[in-house]
Amino acid sequence: MKHGYLIDMDGVLYRGSKLIPGADHFVKQLLARDIPFMFLTNNSQRTRRDMVAKLGRMGIQVEEKHIFTCAMATARFLAHQKPGGTAFVIGEGGLLAALHRNGYAVVDHKPDYVVIGEGRTFNLEQVEAAVNMVQEGAKLIATNMDPNCPTQNGIRPGCGAMVSMVEKATGVEAFSVGKPSPIMMRAARKELGLTTAETTMIGDTMETDILGGVQLGFNTVLVLSGGTKKEDLQEYAYRPDVIVDSLAEYTQLLEESEWHTPCPSPGLLPELVAVAG
Structure with missing residues (x-):
């Protein structure tokens, strides 16, 4: 089945000017496998070209078409x-x-x-x-x-x-208009040519990335490399489909399933229910 990703940046790919380990490998796999993706950022300071240059300095080589900002x-x-x-x-x-x-x-x-x-x-x-x-x-x-x-x-x-x-x-x-607004998130999905069922939102923030994804019916993946801790999940009435420490762990799960499923391993679900429900 066709599938693609909307991916937050701050706290998922990097913090400040420091790359989060494994983020570059995940993006390389998306490019190599021709999986559609777009980075969504609520940072309005930089242009698409600026963001491409910043990612390039960190070893993530993408094009302007892969960037969608709240600006x-x-x-x-x-x-x-x-x-x-x-x-x-x-x-x-x-x-x-x-x-x-x-x-x-x-x-x-x-x-x-x-x-x-x-x-x-x-x-x-x-x-x-x-x-x-x-x-x-x-x-x-x-x-x-x-x-x-x-x-x-x-x-x-x-x-x-x-x-x-x-x-x-x-x-x-x-x-x-920024995340979690459906205006931004739906526009990015349409730009990738994906349906709702074909889209996974990856982010580090429950109030924006995950909330927006849940409201729009996307698959959702929470990474704990940014602003959300696992113990914070008990405060929310909604939960992500998958929780991982970082993109490195998510990549490993996808590789174990041969990239056939956007949300890996049903074995994770009992833990999700226990933590988030």
Whole structure:
């Protein structure tokens, strides 16, 4: 049966600038076996080309077609909602490039939308401008609502933490297109030409990767190499189909089944039930 993967990046392939052991081998196997896949990231800072270069430095050789960012999903959504619109942007190159590519002008006066993504230049002057624009009628958009992001040194504030300042000040809730939104995850699936049953979502975060996959009916694989620990699973009403320590372990399970099944070994299920149910 045809099958393919949507794969998170931070905490699955790498943490910060450090490759998670085994991630490169898994991707090489996907390429060698011509298995369709796409990396999904809620990081809006970098363009597709930037992400390809970063992965290349870590030994993962892929093309731009393998990358799908929340910035791309956001820009495509806005272009569909209001073609040729305008946006005030708090964010970096990946978000700005995606908006321009989809026909949007970036402005600092009376925008149609205020769009907020990750950024290390975030400041209160930008927040004040965004608050005033939202009060004047601009629609508030977040590229994602992740409260934090994993790094090799711990965590850093995510887009959700940044946009919450504008939400609190205005009383307006942001609309987000990033994971776990079906807008982003369904678009990536369709771009791969897969059906729901043919798709497996691999991620390290229950609230985004796994939740989105469960809601859309995808197979789901949780890796414990990122932000989620096994003992955390008892807090959730939903659970992944498979839990592994990392992509290295998942690759081993697939190799044992000769890559015939996306979710290996029924022997794992009793453990999943015990931990997550």
